[in-house]
Amino acid sequence: MSRFKALLLAGLMMFSCGPVLAQQPVPTLEKMTKTGVIKIGYTTRNIPFSFLDQKGEPTGYTIELCRRVVDLLKQKLSRPDIKIEFVERTASNRVVLLNDGSIDLECVSSTNTEERRRSVWFSYSHFITATRFVSLKSSGINTIADLAGRTVVVTKGSTNIAQLNTINREKSLYLALVQGVSINDAFEMVTQGKASAFVMDGILLASLVANAQNPENYVLSAEALSEPQPYGLMLRKDDVGFRDAVNDALLTIYKSGEINDIYNKWFMTDIGPDGVNLNTPMTGDLKAVFDNPVNLGG
Incomplete structure (x- = not known):
């Protein structure tokens, strides 16, 4: 074999064995329309945000909020038959599950930080805590x-x-x-x-x-270790259409005043397996978030 042919063959082998470009994920709204399913991340013991009811079904403040978001997405997509598939996640695997498509929307109590926004995006805020x-x-x-x-x-x-x-x-x-x-x-x-x-x-x-x-x-502790930080619903980064649709749905819930009933249900009444009342009135800062939500998600 000539030197030229050997170099040519080596080049072809390098090209064929080179790194494969990562396949871009299908936009969530498109996937929902095709499959009729949205996958929601939850956890089992995160009262009042996400936990299991007496029947073993996910429930809580953010679970109810996400169910309402999905109702509004069904209207937007003209797909009333879209089903929710709940997928259990942990604090350590939630970002991985979002980015590999195992879940589409994480509905627990994740803090929206600049560091996390390098890997995922967030919806409008739904809670604030220090x-x-x-x-x-x-x-x-x-x-x-x-x-x-x-x-x-x-x-x-x-x-x-x-x-x-x-x-x-x-x-x-x-x-x-x-x-x-x-x-x-x-x-x-x-x-x-x-x-x-x-x-x-x-x-x-x-x-x-x-x-x-x-x-x-x-x-x-009465002493806080941080300034109040916002919680948001986590979703895949760069999925602009889905982020905007989720935020539009939240805006509808916030502006209609429905958020007040949802909040009071989970923070001002008896909840959970033991019927405990957290007695945590909505703060002025959180009310301001609901009145004028800001995109901090990406």
Whole structure:
């Protein structure tokens, strides 16, 4: 074989074995129209946002919100037969499941941050909460400074990890940081004395305490570890049509005032397996979000 033919053959082999361009995902609205299905991500014990009812069906504030969004998408697509397929997700795999098409819309309690927007997009905000910590009253931990030298737990895949690392470094707290698989797992570590405090979104901690066997044993920090952060429904990045359709649906729900009834149902009445009332009135900041939602999603 001549040198020219050998080089030509080598070039052809390199070309044929080169990297294959990633196939672009089908836009969600187009996929919904073709399949008659939308896949919604949920979790089982994230009261009041996403949990299972007595029949084992997903329910909660964001689940109800997403059901209403889907109702409005059905109207938009003239496809009243579109079905919801619920897919369980975890804090650590939710982005992967979104980007590989396993879910189309994540309907739990995900914080909308700049870092996350590098991988996914978010809808208009549906809740706002600051980061706090919960501890046992018997531990005598009341302030961030009291955490110095303690073991503190956060959940895998949460934004609270970066927040806590920053505070740990800035205040020289010398914390021992451990990660729980879920919020319930992390809370149990505090209950069992395996961690002195659990750092998480304030509303989720309040819910855990309210639903605990002995709520009087716990104290939620008055001191926040962050400014209030927005929650949004997560969806695939660069899916402009779907993002706009979801936001349009939320805008309809917000402007009609329907959001007030949905909010009060989950934050101001008895909910969950134990019928606990979180008694968390809508804040002025959240009402302002509903009155004038802003696209922070991408």
